[in-house]
Amino acid sequence: MNPVKAPLDTVDRIMLAHGGGGELTGQLIQQHLLSQLNNERLAPLTDGAVLPWRAGELVFTTDSYVVTPLEFPGGDIGRIAVAGTVNDLSVMGATPVALSLGLIIEEGLPVDVLDRIVASIAATAREANVEIVTGDTKVIERRSGDGLFVNTAGVGCLPPTVHVGLEHVEPCDVVLVNGCIADHGLTIMSVRHGIEFDSDLRSDAAPLNGLIEQLLTGGVRVKFIRDATRGGLAGVLADISEHRQLSIEIIEAQIPVSPTARHAAEMLGLDPLTVANEGKIVCVVAQDHATSALEAMRRHPLGRKAAVIGRVTDTQPPLVELNTRAGGRRIVQRPYGEELPRIC
Amino acid sequence: MNPVKAPLDTVDRIMLAHGGGGELTGQLIQQHLLSQLNNERLAPLTDGAVLPWRAGELVFTTDSYVVTPLEFPGGDIGRIAVAGTVNDLSVMGATPVALSLGLIIEEGLPVDVLDRIVASIAATAREANVEIVTGDTKVIERRSGDGLFVNTAGVGCLPPTVHVGLEHVEPCDVVLVNGCIADHGLTIMSVRHGIEFDSDLRSDAAPLNGLIEQLLTGGVRVKFIRDATRGGLAGVLADISEHRQLSIEIIEAQIPVSPTARHAAEMLGLDPLTVANEGKIVCVVAQDHATSALEAMRRHPLGRKAAVIGRVTDTQPPLVELNTRAGGRRIVQRPYGEELPRIC
DSSP states (O other), X not given: OOOOSSOGGGOSBOOGXXXXXXXXXXXXXXXXXXXXXOOTTTTXXXXXXXXXXXXXXXXXXXXXXXXXXXXXXXXXXXXXXXXXXXXXHHHTTOEEEEEEEEEEEETTOBHHHHHHHHHHHHHHHHHHTOEEEEEXXXXXXXSSSOOEEEEEEEEEEEOTTOOOOGGGOOTTOEEEESSOOSHHHHHHHHHHHTOOOOTTOOOOOXXXXXXXXXXXXXTOOEEEEXXXXXXXXXXXXXXXXXXXXXXXXXXXXXXXXXXXXXXXXHHHTOOGGGSOOSSOEEEEEOGGGHHHHHHHHHTSGGGTTOEEEEEEEOOSSOXXXXXXXXXXXXXXXXXXXXXXXTOO | OOOOSSOGGGOSBOOGGGGSSSHHHHHHIIIIIIHHHOOTTTTTOOSSEEEEEOSEEEEEEEEEEOOSSSEETTEEHHHHHHHHHHHHHHHTTOEEEEEEEEEEEETTOBHHHHHHHHHHHHHHHHHHTOEEEXXXXXXXXXXSSOOEEEEEEEEEEEOTTOOOOGGGOOTTOEEEESSOOSHHXXXXXXXXXXXXXXXXXXXXXXXXXXXXXXXXXXXXXXXXXXXOOTTHHHHHHHHHXXXXXXXXXXXXXXXXXOHHHHHHHHHHTOOGGGSOOSSOEEEEEOGGGHHHHHHHHHTSGGGTTOEEEEEEEOOSSOOEEEEOTTSOEEEOOOOOSOSSTTOO
């Protein structure tokens, strides 16, 4: 790229012209993206990044993010985009290696918002120890004037010793989560409704590769892991039950939900079990590994409040059943449609 | 996933609820995506796809597509998304292996439009001999009611024998293109303006991995390849000139432009050199390889009209200069901003 001719700093909002693939696109990329994300693979701005690779299995994943608002307590669209793709690789048992970043920016987006989000992308990538190695930027016409859609894809290395997957789940296995559920979705919905709860209600968005690596290398026989994002805890448990044609029994009193989240869920009329998380995994282990799994999780800062929440059974028909605090039982269903639009 | 309960076929437009991560999202994915894209890696719908990989170098790339209209003569957003990412891998010298697919669908998109575009994605992937191995679907609120944004990322294998890159370009090298330029951008602009030209004005969108493989394995010492998308031929030539601090002299009479495209460009007031292509590469080879490169290109159906269009010189200052048909000379500049918004 040429030395910059007309600094983007002289404009305070993104213009359609920034997406045209010309001089202005180059300035946007140099001044607002590379300045924060710079690394030796991204810097050449070629059509793709070249990565050395060992023989073995590669895991490849992608997610688009359309969350609104773009920034919220505990995170922003950039943090969940990086964390989400890192987590998708990690729950497959892979070590995240590199991410791509596709930005679709709405004309009118304030440049300082973009800068904060790119800074958050860079910071979250450092936290997860991955690099953004390739990317793309497009600009679309003004709509609300504050829109940004983010796509991240990721590649990771699957160690030959790791074997996690739904097919390993059996009756008597134990189900764990790494901490309090529902914080992300409830934070977003609270901000949208302009409801102020205690200041401790924050999105849990976080890259969990460190926690998962600790679990997988700590001698625990982990059978299955999945991050409980859209569809919440209920969605993941429904997946396990349906795929394996087994039942799952969970104990309400053992499911970590913060008092603030519980209060927010009541106010908003939402079931914490179906609310999205961005930093929570559901983990299935053999019964005799439950204690060591719990201890491995709790040793990590993102697993301090980990808990055993239930177990897999062969009760038929296959259902997810909740033993309530009140001593009752209710069937937990996968949410049907869009209970919480644009939550991630 | 469970057997389908309420067929999506009973609705004819996408609803926000299709993006919620619940039952309806599952139906959308099963009935409208997997039905056409099905392959053994995508089918398990896990968080990512597992691919066997040989040791060596991996190329990783991404692009988002925001083209409007979604369908146009010669292609649609799905075709350019697959072709674009295949081409980005190929111009790096890599053999495309697998793609990811991220869809952001606007509420209100007719289901039959989605079906046609997914069919086009599947067909273009087959044409390029790659698989869509992982994906993600989100739904955003209604805007114009016919919106769809597509992100594709791709991974490819770099053969150890291939060494293409800007750093190899030297004075006296020869510049080629594989056929008529400007068709894609002019088609889109004509449709948008409701201008009817001859029916032979069609987007050139096509996966070029076959052509490029033929070139790279045909004994030609290829120094640099890039697809001339946003920014057109002028953008690629500016990149070469700026990065290498060399000049490029091109001959207008040798640059293939169809009579229809020339007419359309005149009517629309556009310079074919800066108009986007979706199936054209710029290729730089050593002078004594020019003929064999041209022959290798012309042997492929997507290179029948390939031409040598100019050469690299050490004239200073570094500029891209056009020798016009009229016998004059003019400097070719990288387009500054958004001449053609949402062209890809």
